[in-house]
Amino acid sequence: MPEPSQDPFPPKGVDLGRPSIARVYDYYLGGTANWAIDRELGDRAMEIMPQAPAIARANRRFLFRAVRHLMRLGVRQFVDLGAGLPTMDHTHAVADSFEFGTAKVVYVDNEPVAVAHSQILLEEKGDPKRHTAINADIRAPERLWRQVMDTGLIDVSQPVALLLIAVLHFQQLDENGDEIGAEIVARYRDLLSGGSYLAVSHVTDDGVPDDLADKLAEAKQLYAWSANPMIWRTHKQVDALFGDFELLDPGLTWTYAWHPEESDGADPVPDESRESVICAAVGRKP
Numbered sequence: 054m055p056e057p058s059q060d061p062f063p064p065k066g067v068d069l070g071r072p073s074i075a076r077v078y079d080y081y082l083g084g085t086a087n088w089a090i091d092r093e094l095g096d097r098a099m100e101i102m103p104q105a106p107a108i109a110r111a112n113r114r115f116l117f118r119a120v121r122h123l124m125r126l127g128v129r130q131f132v133d134l135g136a137g138l139p140t141m142d143h144t145h146a147v148a149d150s151f152e153f154g155t156a157k158v159v160y161v162d163n164e165p166v167a168v169a170h171s172q173i174l175l176e177e178k179g180d181p182k183r184h185t186a187i188n189a190d191i192r193a194p195e196r197l198w199r200q201v202m203d204t205g206l207i208d209v210s211q212p213v214a215l216l217l218i219a220v221l222h223f224q225q226l227d228e229n230g231d232e233i234g235a236e237i238v239a240r241y242r243d244l245l246s247g248g249s250y251l252a253v254s255h256v257t258d259d260g261v262p263d264d265l266a267d268k269l270a271e272a273k274q275l276y277a278w279s280a281n282p283m284i285w286r287t288h289k290q291v292d293a294l295f296g297d298f299e300l301l302d303p304g305l306t307w308t309y310a311w312h313p314e315e316s317d318g319a320d321p322v323p324d325e326s327r328e329s330v331i332c333a334a335v336g337r338k339p
Contacts, residue, residue, distance in 0.1 A: 074223055074281040075164040079138040081109040086138045086170050097275055102268045108330055109219075112254050115308040115333045116218045117147045118315035119252045122301075123214045123335070124151040125315075128250060130213045132201055134191050134241075135220035136160040138167045139174045144216065145184045150317075157206045160186040161197065182206075192225050192233065194240040212248040215241055219331065221294070222256040223281040232284060238294045245338050251298055254308055254333035259287040261330050269330060291332055298336030305334040 076091040077098070083106075087095075099105050120131065133144045148156035160171045171186035185204050189197040201207050217238070225234040242251065258266045269285065276283045292305050303311065307329045
């Protein structure tokens with residue numbers, strides 16, 4: 054994996070005492086907005102599961118295909134929760150490559166590096182009339198939704214595509230230490246207007262080969278050292294995150310198998326044993 058010869062100076066508020074999942078993910082994708090402590094966790098994870106970068110890339114490409122497919126369905130508003138760092142392309146660039154100048158995107162993260170880099174990227178290559186990045190906590194849906202509305206970019210009374218890509222397998226804990234991820238998603242479903250869409254990708258050990266299940270168990274123990282411990286859900290539990298939303302064909306499936314026709318030609322030939330630990334789906338609110 055690439056490693057800068059000298060780490061960049063961290064933005065104000067960045068905690069380098071523990072690794073950040075956003076920065077580790079950036080490392081997997083070949084980015085440079087990561088620090089030694091993040092690369093240490095990433096390297097240890099790759100010792101357990103050498104497939105980790107390939108899994109991350111497959112997940113990222115699911116995001117690209119989902120955005121293109123939703124644009125094809127007429128969606129022009131995207132709220133990308135836990136958007137992470139702008140490595141390996143990003144939601145607004147994919148939307149603009151489909152139809153330039155029509156999609157509005159709000160990126161949301163509570164990782165200072167992710168927000169800072171997104172803001173810099175959007176200043177250089179975005180459109181402030183259509184794109185922005187905000188610092189908000191997905192565990193507070195109402196407050197976050199008000200922040201989204203305050204940007205003036207998103208009309209929440211109209212259909213919105215809410216993206217929760219590789220977010221929910223990191224535990225969402227309340228002040229008592231209880232995992233509240235499913236409750237949070239239910240609240241976001243309530244906040245979305247009719248005709249809106251929810252896209253989710255999530256690590257699972259359900260149905261994966263035994264050797265990968267063992268590696269996932271080791272990886273979960275390793276990530277407990279980070280600021281963001283992990284949780285695996287079964288396919289049934291991931292499906293339940295959509296509530297009464299109608300899943301688009303092909304329903305809940307592995308990342309590489311979701312609408313492969315939406316590929317831009319850069320997607321790798323899928324290797325199920327390597328890339329089938331993240332399931333994904335997109336649902337539509339009635």
